[in-house]
Amino acid sequence: MIPGSFAYHRPKSVSEAVGLLSSLGEDARPLAGGHSLIPMMKLRLATPAHLVDLGAIADLKGIRADGSDIVIGAMTTQHELIASDLLGQKLPLLRETSLLIADPQVRYVGTLGGNVANGDPGNDMPAVMQCLGATYQVAGKGGERRIAAREFYQGAYFTALEAGEVVTAIRIPVPPAGHGAAYEKLKRKIGDYATAAAAVVLTMGGGKVATCSIALTNVGETPLWAEDAAKLLVGSTLDAATVKKAVAAAEAITSPASDRRGTPQYRTKMAGVMLSRALARAAKRARGE
Amino acid sequence: MNDMTPTSAERAEKLEGMGCRRKRVEDVRFTQGKGNYVDDVKMPNMLYGDFNRSPHAHARIKSIDTSKAAAVPGVVAVLTAETLKTVNLAWMPTLAGDVQMVLADGKVLFQNQEVAFVIAEDRYVAADAADLVEVEYEPLPVGIDPMKAMDADAPVIREDVKDKTDGAHGKRKHPNHIFNWQAGEKAATDAAFEKAEVTIKELISYQRVHPCPLETCQCVASFDKIRGELTLWGTFQAPHVIRTVGSLISKIPEHKIHVIAPDIGGGFGNKVGAYPGYICAIVASIVTGRPVKWVEDRIENLSTTAFARDFHMLTEIAATKDGKVTGLRCYTIADHGAFDACANATKWPAGLFSIITGAYDFPVAHCSVDGVYTNKAPGGVAYRCSFRVTEAAYAIERAMDIMAQKLKMDPAEFRMKNLIRREQFPYKSAMGWEYDSGDYHVAMQKVMDAVDYKKLRAEQRARQEAFRRGETRELMGIGVAFFTEVVGAGPSRACDILGIAMFDSAEIRIHPTGSGICRLGTKSQGQGHETTYAQIIATELGIAADNIMIEEGNTDTAPYGLGTYGSRSTPVSGAATAMACRKIKAKAQMIAAYMLEVHDDDLEWDVDRFRVKGNPERFKTMTELAWAAYHEVPPGMEPGLEAINYYDPPNFTFPFGAYICVMDVDADTGETKVRRFYALDDCGTRINPMIIEGQVHGGLTEAFAIAMGQEIHYDEQGNVTTASLMDYFLPTAVETPHWETDYTTTPSPHHPIGAKGVGESPNVGGVPAFSNAVNDAFAFLGSTHIQMPHDHWRNWTAAENLGLHG
Amino acid sequence: MAKSQVSMTVNGKAVDALVEPRTLLIHFLREQLSLTGPHIGCETSHCGACTVDLGGKSVKSCTVFAVQADGADIRTIEGMANADGTLHALQEGFRQMHGLQCGFCTPGMITRAYRLLQENPSPTEAEIRMGIAGNLCRCTGYQNIVKAIQYAAAKINGVPFQEAAE
Secondary structure (H helix, E strand, O other), rough: OOOOOOEEOOOOOOOHHHHHHHHHHHHHEEOOOOOHHHHHOOOOOOOOOOEEEEOOOOOOEEEEEEEEEEEEOOOOEHHHHOOOOOOOHHHHHHHHHHHHOOOOOOOOEHHHHHHHHOOOOOOHHHHHHHOOOOOEEEEOOEEEEEEHHHHHEEOOEEOOOOOOOOOEEEEEOOOOOOEEEEEEEEEOOOOOOOOOOEHHHHHHHEEEEEEEEEEOOOOOOOOOOOHHHHHOOHHHOEEEEEEHHHHHHHHOOOOOOOOOEHHHHHHHHHHHHHHHHHHHHHHHHOOOO | OOOOOHHHHHHHHHHHOOOOOOOOOOOOHHHOOOOOEHHHOOOOOEEEEEEEEOOOOEEEEEEOOHHHHHOOOEEEEOOOOOHHHOOOOOOOEEOOEEEEEOOOOEEEOOOEEEEEEEEEEOHHHHHHHHHHHHEEEEOOOOOOOOHHOOOOOOOOOOOOHOOEEEEEEEEEEOOOOEEEEEEEEEEHHHHHHHOOOOOEEEEEEEEEEEOOOOOEEEEEEEEOOOOOOOEEEEEOOOOHHHHHHHHHHHOOHHHHEEEEEEEEEOOOOOOOOOOHHHHHHHHHHHHHOOOEEOOHHHHHHHHOOOOOEEEEEEEEEEEEEOEEEEEEEEEEEEEOOOOOOOOOOOOOOOHHHHHHOOEEEEEEEEEEEEEOOOOOOOOOOOOOOOOOOOHHHHHHHHHHHHHHHOOOOOOOHHHHHEEOOOHOOOOOOOOOOOEOOOOOHHHHHHHHHOOOOHHHHHHHHHHHHHHOOOOOOOOEEEEEEEEEEOOOOOEEEEEOOOOOEEEEEEEEEEEEOEEEEEEOOOOOOOOOOHHHHHHHHHHOOOOOOOHEEEOOOOOOOOOOOOOOOOOOHHHHHHHHHHHHHHHHHHHHHHHHHHHHOOOOEEEEEOOOOOEEEEEEEEEEEHHHHHHHHHHOOOOOOOOOOEEEEEEOOOOOOOOOOEEEEEEEEEOOOOOOOOOOOOOEEEEEEOOOOOOHHHHHHHHHHHHHEEEEOOOOOOOOOOOOOOOOOOOOOOOOOOOOOOOOEEEOOOOOOOOOOOOOOOHHHHHHHHHHHHHHHHHHHHOOOOOOOOOOOHHHHHHHHHHHOOOOOO | OOOOOEEEEEOEEEEEEEEOOOOOOOHHHHHHHEEEEEOOOOOOOOOOEEEEEOOOEEEEEHOEEEEHHHHOEEEEEHHHHOOOOOOHHHHHHHHOOOOOOOOHHHHHHHHOOOOOOHOOOOOHHHHHHOOOOOOOOOOOOHHHHHHHHHHHHHHHHHOOOOOOOO
């Protein structure tokens, strides 16, 4: 219940934050919404000697259009994502996913940056970002760089972030008008991580799938961008036989943990069921139904 | 009398007596954040205690080094078993006749067992220091499976009683064996099974769960060295028992121990017994001379305090081929963890399990229970269970469905054929219980009519056909459950806790100006006693409920009682309240007769007054009589107007109910949705219908959680894998179904106000209703019994095993 | 660890105090400000018994450090009553509809319901259930809590309240 001691820092700018994180090194952790980190600190599974609170950095907030992209500040909360009219119009998949994360209180405080940068296989946004082909804007001692979501995740709690780096914004290419998207999440109850979840973004043309992107949540050590499964569907009418092949291809890349949500066999099968359901819903939306 | 005089009915309504939906007294402070719970207690100079706990399920302790912990600034002391041995408190007696380590003595026997107790100036320092206690362990082989606990090569859990062949409840047949307990007629039952036309036999397991009240267990112990007195605030459902047991083990005389149970944030049986935290806080206070607070966190609560169930019941029913039951047999293995800390009445190591014949007219029955030790948290009885009645009800209700399936009979029809009939009451069961009253067929029919049962079965058949044709992937189940509970422990001839008979008490004092106070030996943890006991008094004495203060939980002022659990408050203290009222009323009647200058027999009672028969304008209200009791009593009579009653119930009470659950199961994910849940409860006289409905909602929600996902689960190394709320299933408002409640009323003939108690009924009847619904969904495909909990992956696995995934 | 100064407004009153960086807001409120209304029911941020209203947001105060709340405007159950001292419609509704039993989840539940009704003044039953999904209750089964919130919503909106059938 009681965390260990730490020194608390509250920088006012990104460069100040990066400076602190670099100089304090491994002993320092950035603090975003805190609703992943603080529970771990209370169980003493995480014992950082320094916390660098990003909450006072104005540059990390905001949702804006930038050309054909939408850029979301890393400290934008789930609540703000849900409330955003811009996202509601251009990227409804984000609101749909946000509403499936945790509970109202956690959504008031939990951030998009925290959800994508943590490396927790249970977080929902990483798969959605991979599905959308998003990139993360990262600031570090050496300056700024961008890392594709599809290349960001290396293992459980293990990402491409170097020491002293912090995600400052998430850049998402807006899918074309008329796209269909869906996030299907099987969970034991509200607030739980996914037993298995699937994100789908697709476009249809002439009754056939023109583009398709699929990613899976919590059925591996990282989110899983199911490239092969998606490729199988392009050009199809989403007929039962092709969907079955795609589901098999998606199942083949899973390696879920065994926990109280179910056996690995079950969770793999559920990834497949969630994929089928997400495909059906995304297609309905793409057809304007 | 004139037109302005309120009628009897108007006056009765103003009293807010029995039967009305009186709003709760407690709510005034709770809705304003002004409850007084244990962690709200602050004393000057108070210290905080925290435990260092074992990561191992079974290990020898090679060494404990507390020096680093003791050196942390702000740490005042560190206790280990060695320290406690100096005051003979390293071990303590349990309520079940066993002994339990307070702090690990040479060995640890379950994961998170208490090893050392750190006492510090604030809880943050205590937490830091607890982490710095260094313990060297030598892991031992772990015994987790209760079904293997009595194997020849099973690891011996309890070296301290290894060679004791005489246990607290008779002979022990293995070092890991605790007791064998039997009820019923073995020979006659075996004979019935020999010649039976149809039999079923099924291993029905009720998984280990935990009551998980929202407030964890906690206490503040304050020993006054100068006076030699101990004051103990705590989460105690049975404060007097804690005082007596505390006195026996600490040797502090009982009159110098003050136990206060303030507001309690839910109990559900979790807060009946004594825990190492309480003992360590007391010792710490004695050693340091300062108050010591101990508050456990949720993981500690779930993994080490009183769990529930873990009963594995091999259940058999014998019947004729046209569906009349002829015998019941049940052999049970009961997993008690490392110490038998079961809070049963002392003579009943398996509680009231022999209620297992339930609501049915079994001519013969026999049950046998073997309790065993494993490397799990100690305990056994808790969680709205009425002492193993939940286990018994689950076994019989599942078994009845399994038999109905074998007989190809509808489950409700099969029950109707075997329910005890109204004219058989009071009914002597094959296990020796005398059920007080009931009209089971009326209740069952009422529920079936309310849900249009025939239509539901027709719909189910249509959906089964649709499933077979591949038109739907949803399976529809209808779960029927009819239960009889036995509550209100209990008659002193049968029930005692460590020798103290299980009576209970009410002491009522009416003040000169006509209001009053009632103190009782029970202790509410949310059941609304401050509201409901006053309603009984209002009806009995004609004093408005708002004018009666109700007090529980302070052992200095409350008369001795055995506390609140097992739905016993209404049956026992409710009766004591009525009886004390009647003593007061009798005295008041004499005063009235004296004041009105008539004979006692010339008076009749009218709501709130005694009036002269045939001359109703001549009356004395209870308010006037209260004043008179202090002002001028008849010659020879003592002044004052009060009474105390210690009620030794002549029998238990037997609430009952009929529940129907309609549930849909997704064959492809195992997800479930409760479409409808209809619950009819008969608790005899209904004191406050609003509170009864609330109890039913709450109990059904706990039952829902148990049946559909709750589990205290251990892996093969004895690690608890469900110790936090991440994995221990507590449903939110979204998963929780809507409840429909209904009732019949068959008063208990032996209870002064005919009331039976209701708090635990919904948990008793709810679990089988949900479990039967899930099982019923799969039954048409050939499934006989799917074990609880019915979480998604288990439902999916059942569907997979039935070949439903193509 | 050296203590930090924090300043915040709690239930309308300005507060200045010294805290360790690791002091959780719930402990700060309960221990240093003696506001024992919000409760602690778990250590994994699931139960919601600690919920306060922080800067117009429902927040689990067990998952926030007091230092993070520097400068914030906080309301707890102790600040829920109306300015004239009468009970808030929610406090009244919880009593009228029997929306509590042991009372332990109640402060967090009412504080959350308060913000829910600010977000959505006329929520449907489904919206209420979703809206309180971060607050666990072991006693009531939520059914009467839903009614309590509906009662309060009706009162605040000045419309008649129709209690749903049992």
